[in-house]
Amino acid sequence: MEEENFTQISARVFKKRSSISVSSSPPESKKRIVSVDLMRTQKNRVEQTLKEKKSEKTQEKIDDDAPCGLVSSIYKYLRLLEMDQGNRPISNYMEVIQKDLTAKMREILIDWLVEVAGEYRLTSDTLYLAVSFIDRFLSSHAISRGRLQLLGVSCMLVAAKYEETCTPHVEDFCYITDNTYTKDEVVDMEEKVLKFLNHDMGTPTIKTFLRSFSRAVQDSDQHVDLHFEFLACYLAELSLVDYKCLRFLPSIVAASAIFLANFTLQPMLHPWNLVLKSCSGYRPAELKDCVLAMHDLQLDERGRAPAVRDKYMQQKFKNVAKLPSLSIIPLQYFEDIN
Numbered sequence: 546m547e548e549e550n551f552t553q554i555s556a557r558v559f560k561k562r563s564s565i566s567v568s569s570s571p572p573e574s575k576k577r578i579v580s581v582d583l584m585r586t587q588k589n590r591v592e593q594t595l596k597e598k599k600s601e602k603t604q605e606k607i608d609d610d611a612p613c614g615l616v617s618s619i620y621k622y623l624r625l626l627e628m629d630q631g632n633r634p635i636s637n638y639m640e641v642i643q644k645d646l647t648a649k650m651r652e653i654l655i656d657w658l659v660e661v662a663g664e665y666r667l668t669s670d671t672l673y674l675a676v677s678f679i680d681r682f683l684s685s686h687a688i689s690r691g692r693l694q695l696l697g698v699s700c701m702l703v704a705a706k707y708e709e710t711c712t713p714h715v716e717d718f719c720y721i722t723d724n725t726y727t728k729d730e731v732v733d734m735e736e737k738v739l740k741f742l743n744h745d746m747g748t749p750t751i752k753t754f755l756r757s758f759s760r761a762v763q764d765s766d767q768h769v770d771l772h773f774e775f776l777a778c779y780l781a782e783l784s785l786v787d788y789k790c791l792r793f794l795p796s797i798v799a800a801s802a803i804f805l806a807n808f809t810l811q812p813m814l815h816p817w818n819l820v821l822k823s824c825s826g827y828r829p830a831e832l833k834d835c836v837l838a839m840h841d842l843q844l845d846e847r848g849r850a851p852a853v854r855d856k857y858m859q860q861k862f863k864n865v866a867k868l869p870s871l872s873i874i875p876l877q878y879f880e881d882i883n
């Protein structure tokens with residue numbers, strides 16, 4: 546009954562919110578012949594150079610020492626950061642830390658924050674970072690359900706100050722909660738979050754890796770368009786709302802979103818390739834559990850994460866939330882590729 550009351554109250558509060566000129570007199574015949582020969586020579590040189598560059602670029606893609614075109618050491622550093630226990634939430638904190646919260650309450654909060662980010666035109670990096678702060682804070686601090694929304698807007702404020710060039714004011718976050726919390730309460734919670742983070746706010750998120758993997762797909766020979774870009778983002782945001790997806794590393798979630806987006810758009814083609822394998826460092830089998838979990842979210846008829854689904858049903862996001870997907874992913878797609 547208390548959880549139902551929380552849901553009803555939350556729902557009510559969360560609702561607010563060139564032309565080239567040609568010479569008229571042609572040159573003499575002899576000069577024209579020389580000019581044509583010169584142009585052919587130059588064209589051949591350009592084509593040869595392009596072939597050499599393309600060959601070098603292809604080699605870079607399959608080179609394990611330079612994943613995604615990034616310096617290997619940088620990519621490895623990001624992977625080490627995401628596995629650092631200080632940057633990771635406990636995947637079962639609702640069961641072992643929180644006494645007054647449930648996974649459903651977290652789902653409502655994160656879905657609402659998607660609306661808040663849209664309302665204030667915040668970047669997706671801000672959203673992902675805010676959710677990371679929320680989960681990490683809840684992994685070590687037990688709070689009451691009445692303070693959960695306060696934590697949410699405070700973490701969004703901290704993330705916005707880190708990511709945005711123009712940050713909403715504290716009063717804006719008070720207003721979006723229907724003035725449920727005062728300015729002093731938001732500032733006080735912001736201070737607690739910053740103290741908990743030791744003012745170290747830079748951490749790789751799902752969006753960090755999704756951006757890198759998407760770039761790898763764009764540079765490969767696979768079919769890529771805005772539908773693919775938005776679909777991968779949509780699938781990643783669905784996982785952001787789902788508490789059970791906390792058990793997966795951000796890089797695995799990002800790679801799984803790429804895998805599932807490829808499968809949705811081209812189900813007859815293998816959704817993984819050597820470029821993505823080299824870029825992410827993951828084999829299809831290592832993504833299986835996460836891909837299947839995200840696929841269930843995509844097919845969920847109960848309509849969890851309504852704000853995320855409504856967002857990606859808009860024309861500016863190519864209505865990717867409406868794209869159908871096969872109900873079963875062939876098991877051979879999870880076998881290793883050579």
